[in-house]
Amino acid sequence: MAFNQEQHITTTGTAPEASINPPALDGEAQQIEVYGAREHNLKNINLKLPRYKLVVFTGISGSGKSSLAFDTIYAEGQRRYMETFSAYARSFMGGLERPDVDKIEGLSPVISIEQKTTSRNPRSTVGTITEIYDFMRLLWARTSDAYSYVSGDKMVRQSDDQIVNHILENFDGKRIVVLAPVVKGRKGHYRELFQQIRKMGFIRARVDGELVEIAPKMQVDRYKIHDIEIVIDKIVVKEEDRYRLSSSIQNALTHGKGTVLILDVDTDKTHFFSRHLMDPATGIAYDDPAPNSFSFNSPYGACPVCNGLGEIQEITEESVIPDKDLSIRRGGIAPLGEYRDIWVFKQIEALFKHFKASVATPIKDLPEDLVKVLLYGLEEELEVKTKKGDYIIEFEGIIHFLKNQMESESDNIRSWVEDFTQTTTCPECNGYRLKKESLHFKIDGKNIGELSVLDINKLYAWFENLEERLSERQNIIARELLKEIRKRIGFLLDVGLDYLSLHRPVRTLSGGESQRIRLATQIGTQLVGVLYIMDEPSIGLHQRDNERLINALKDLRDLGNSIIVVEHDKDMILQADYVVDIGPGAGIHGGQVVTAGTPEEMTKAGTTTADFLSNRRGIEVPRVKRPGTGQLLKLIGATGHNLKNVTLELPLGKMICVTGVSGSGKSSLIHDTLYPILNTHFFRAKREPLPYKSIEGLEHIDKVIEVDQSPIGRTPRSNPATYTGVFTEIRSLFAQLPEAKIRGYSPGRFSFNVKGGRCEACEGAGMRTIEMNFLPDVYVPCEVCRGKRYNRETLEVRYKGKSITDVLDMTVESAVEFFENQPRILRKIKTLNEVGLGYITLGQQATTLSGGEAQRVKLATELSKKDTGQTLYILDEPTTGLHFQDIEHLTDVLHKLTDKGNTVLIIEHNLDLIKVADHVIDIGPEGGEAGGTIVASGTPEEVVKAAKGYTARFLKEELQSSHYRENGADGTPQQEG
Template sequence: MAFNQEQQIVSGTTAPDTATTAPAMDGEAQQIEVYGAREHNLKNISIKLPRYKLVVFTGISGSGKSSLAFDTIYAEGQRRYMETFSAYARSFMGGLERPDVDKIEGLSPVISIEQKTTSRNPRSTVGTITEIYDFMRLLWARTAEAFSYVTGDKMVRQSDDQIVNHILENFSEKRLVVLAPVVKGRKGHYRELFQQIRKMGFIRARVDRELVEITPKMQVDRYKIHDIEIVVDKLVVKEEDRFRLSGSIQNALTHGKGTALVLDADTNQTHFYSRHLMDPATGIAYDDPAPNSFSFNSPYGACPVCNGLGEIQEITEETVIPDKSLSIRRGGIAPLGEYRDIWIFKQIEALFKHFKASVATPIKDLPADLLHILMYGLEEDLEVSTKKGNYVVEFEGIIHFLKGQMESDSDNIRSWIEDFTQTSVCPECNGYRLKKESLHFKIDGKNIGELSVLDINKLASWFEGLEDRLSERQNVIARELLKEIRKRIGFLLDVGLEYLSLHRPVRTLSGGESQRIRLATQIGTQLVGVLYIMDEPSIGLHQRDNERLINALKDLRDLGNTIIVVEHDKDMILQADYVVDIGPGAGIHGGQVVTAGTPEQMLQAGTTTADFLSNRRGIAIMREKRPGTGKSLRLIGATGHNLKNVTLELPLGKMICVTGVSGSGKSSLIHDTLYPILNTHFFRAKRDPLPYKKIEGLEHIDKVIEVDQSPIGRTPRSNPATYTGVFTDIRTLFAQLPEAKIRGYSPGRFSFNVKGGRCEACEGAGMRTIEMNFLPDVYVPCEVCKGKRYNRETLEVRFKGKSITDVLDMTVEQAVDFFDSQPRILRRIQTLNEVGLGYITLGQQATTLSGGEAQRVKLATELSKKDTGQTFYILDEPTTGLHFQDIEHLSDVLHKLTNKGNTVLIIEHNLDLIKVADYIIDIGPEGGDAGGTIVATGTPEEVVAAGKGYTAKFLKEELETSHYRESEEA
């Protein structure tokens, strides 16, 4: 295909009508036409995309797929939507910048579903963002039955007439005292309350089960717990006095806020009555349930101990005294550190002197009662004698002192305290997040918290046929609610998320999981005529679940929508209606449409993508696997989350892949159990691992490095050069240049974060922020340095004719050639190039890097360090966002790392990387509760031969079409 650099027009043949789509109205555009797109690296391309089809954008990483899909098509759609608002409304929302494109025609309303995790809020759960939990709250509020949290008996509700009739039937001719409860189980002197009761005309009260006359200055012991009831009436129960009894009961219910007590004067027994739900045996009453009674984000429903979070931060003896073999003088109390001349150590020393103990004694040898006082304080003040006289020691205890500091206004103090806290399940609500009253409303014997922790599969089963287990009244109310709940649960099942629970916090979801949840929500909206743009929805999905995801996308298309998916997944590309391959290279080498058409047409093209898809090219497998070091690391008895007492054996010196269907327990075993154990052992990290029995073989490795997809920095000042450390070497090089030495410049002169060499107008940011009050802030290039970050004097120092700014603007590829004579700098930049990041610039803002790019920057940083050959690397889905060609580069890099004797452990779904591993650990067989066991282990060939689990089936097909190479070529 020939390319015109000035303007490239691709009008590929649209796919045949394989889907049932909404017929276009007369005059409605059948295509989305993009003309002259130049955003980022796009080279003035023009393309026509069919509407009402599933369109896949593919191409190597950095080729311009996202620039076309998100930064051009989506950005323009969003801008046009904003323009439909009035000028007044737009003044509050701010305008959007027009993307660099000549024009786009045939554009529908656009919805973007990206990989970004939906929320970092600990209160946001799968149930809340899918709205399933909201419908369940309404269902429980309207149909659930209440039970007493003391006796377990069903609660009853009585009207005023029912109460009067009950008293007349059961207490005829008896002497009764009608009481209105106003205080129950609370401390206080209640002087004002007694005065208020007298003003209302009542002269008697029952205080702590004793009838008393209220005096003008009456009060009770403020430090004791009290029950106070107003004496409303004393009477003998007779039918002819019904009117009097009815008035007294109504009066008591009014003052008792819906609750009244009747005291049998002869037997001294109390009987409770309530307009609300009440337990007749104990007198416990519940407020009438409302939807917010079951919301952990509302004070009406949230557990009072954990405030609806389901977990609490505890300070324990173990966190305060991690090493009991140390003495207090040598820093045994971790928050205080080693002994020094400050107030708290003087208090401790005086305390120890009184108990005839020494602060130089190891803590493990101290008396138990003294250790308890040290942690929790004295029950009463202690008078201590010294040479200078007597003085009083008021010692509150280390743990109480730290708990007090948790409420500090200082972020630094709170951050310091967090180092000595550990998270545990709330003992009040058992992690359900709701108050005990809310957890005793049940439908078919289940409270809403118990259902929230079930996986979606089990939840769907429980709701199936629920009508048959409900009363006729409940059925009438619940019919429509159950329909909505089942529909939404069905959408989650359709996108392969059956292993999640409604209780799962959104912040713990992967990018792919949160994206699929939003996809399920969009399917539920049943919108028509919308353009959906998605960013690799297959991330984190096993091949078994991929088919369901593709079918879900096709269902969305069949409603009458257009779907654009930026994707590298082989199945997704081959099942699309239309494929756009962007390339041919990355960065400045990309930005062109290589081919566009149906998958069949694309496979005939001689592109890199087509070669990999048609098996004309592939990632070769080593015929013989590495023998490893002969040693292993054994993790025994892992039981966290859904893990079922797993014993994991990892052969060292090999490339290991941990596989399994989504939700099978891979992350629980590796990320949440193994990594925290290793990190704590080598680096004294604070994060607690999930439960396990023991670990063996730690002496065979010397450090652990986790390479995840979290950003390398959260501000525009972070970039690949600063993260990898190469910028320090570059600044040192510039400081050693003759011109810099003459001027007396140090390396700090060439930092844009330090005063001196940077432009002070923008403080080295290159951009200036213009505050627009109620409009969004506007970012403009600094008018002083023109975006170069440095002042004129600094930029006058040049290496090979290039200033420090010119170097930051270089791509990694250009920098490799530029610094070929500087081995220290070259080594670090070369590794960035080797992991396929030759197209990014050294000074590219960290906030603009994708998760996959950030992970490869981290990987390159580790590769550039001198290793010992005993390092344990952990990578979580490093193929995310990578094209087949990039995976080939990544595979070579990981092989090099392993060949040095290191162990590389990868959590992965991509078969291209799994098949080249030395050893596979397959976890499953299913997700959620049906997973959590090791299904198969061994080489890829051994796992296939065993035939257990889903991975074996798909891996077998992959191996049959793969190329092999001899091991020494690796």
């Protein structure tokens, strides 16, 4: 949904009173009142928030916004809800601890919508979590028409009377045999079946097209495929024999489970009739459709080849023989490695001897038929005659061998085989996930799979006037279903997700996308009187799409709900009804309400946030851009997903921003095409890039590093100190202390992950897990070390009066001062401080870091390394979760990284970062199928001048209100003053 430049929100104020729902009822609380909030770094906060308003919490990263919104208000709301359950019900769910707050009054039922991806399950899709696909399954089950997957003809179903009438009309005077099919295309000896048929009183059957009498101990070849039908009756068709014919047909339909075969004796042709859906030409019958017939999570609907996943793991020739210049002796077969004296190589040698070839010959020079045998095995045994005697060669082939190993019970073996597999679209269902019968039920010529892969815009257009294309009967059934489907698709459009498809797996969505899907689902529930708390729903949204998101939040508010949004987006803050700025700093320097009021009141305040919002302060734009190295990295012909034969030119030695509306193809081009190519080239990674033609200029860079927002560790044992490697240096320092040397302590003594210096009661975790049987496990500080992780002897070794535990509990900011005389340690800690993480502790659990914080830890780790100046860094939305002041810090860090001669490539929507880039590449113009092309490229000013695409429009406004800084003679940015 596009909107004019005039519609872009640049000024603010509260929304008109008329747009906000009516006042609360008499006696109902008008405010949410928080007293004495002390969770994490909050400093005894007292705060009153208006109900039925859109309230934004803002402030620099680590100031305490999430502590107040999620860990205090939401946690208390959730706890109160749990207390409404019976003691018996609570015993299964476990209790929730009361947050550290004196009291909260006026609290409504609370729903939290966070950035976490809803599900990692490959079976969970946009369609399933929004329930749109569930309504579509019901629609297809009730109104679709079935077509034969063989002839393409429309399937028919007939009643018993229709079948009899048809036979009387078309077979009048002919001799026919009425047959009941009981076995179709299956192996087996069927001895018991024949005995059962005889007991029912039938003496003849047709077996594989031949009429036979059933002998007492009759059976057939168990290894062959058979068709078996019971001979119900032999009759000459006449009107006066209608009763006999009707009885025989009903008998046949009963034994044939709704299907009857009529054999024309004179022509020896069979004709199929069925109570179910059937193709009369081929005899193919479908079960009556039900909603689960169209579910890829049900055995009734899932494709039998891929089990409803839409893709299969395939072992490819390229993965088994990656380099055909190598010989087998030198490791040409990747799974086997170099030649060793083992059985499989002896088999290969014998095989090569028979084909008169050598294992020392490069694979590219071997005969094609020999390579085929090597990969896929011998069709039959080879008998080899030698002077020493005859022997047999049986060779199953490397690919068949690996496929067999995929079924191994050993995790290690399966993991080893996965290195040689590639994920490909299922050839049976073409990625639609459903069995072929389900894909041949159609409405207006479309099956449910074809619609699932359409983007939401096209899907909405297809459903818009569907009634006009349906029959009267279909219209009556579909009317209510279509209303529900259109309404839910409309909600997805409202939150800017028009480029997604229902088929899209949820695990591939960004945090912002999954959060907006849940927001769309909540709007659809039409709940009233609820408090919604959201965590940066604008993440991943282009400025063009922000307007739709803000309107969606206002719609949710106008239904009669209260909304709290933790947000840094300027438009969102200015469009809010009420803003709470928390700070003034991060960590121990934050945790206070700096200002609270309407956006107009807030911008007049003298706070850091107000200065940025009112343009009194801004991120300076360098007047002169970096010249770069003059070299290019050129990716030619990228066609993955929605990319339309894109040629990407990256000028090296510059800071480059890749922009574009959501779903335009940025991630497809950079994350899914360029990065896997470079990663495979430099580090022999296995991940396959999306399709492309060629790449040029690899010789101009020496490595690629992707700094993403994935966690730095998935267990509480991981922390910034261990991830950056500074903990190794700290442990070495402690091991060099006189006290440690006297005691003979090595650096390992100061590790909480190995035996020796750690507390063995909690194994260095600092916490003990108490199993509570029916209740969830409880974590309590270890009673031996009291959460310190180490034993008493280790803690007696001190540096400047601090033990190893004291160091882990230090904030990064304190550690910079503490280790000022330790250059090896200081270099790494200082970079953590420079990227704005001074407020986190060195030993903070990785599981408590946000995606943006994890990304900055990684960035700091890379900055602290000594580099060659020819590295390509790829960052995906590094401004996520960052306040304007933090973005200012981040910009300086990225400038430093680029000034060393590196190339920094950033996928970004934030205009503050885009405007300071040396080079901008805008992809679009729209999302989904309407995107996938490079709309404009050049300096930010050149992109604005080109006036193509949506980015240019918003970037122009940003540059007009920007602060500029002068540059040095070499073009590198120099800070004013």
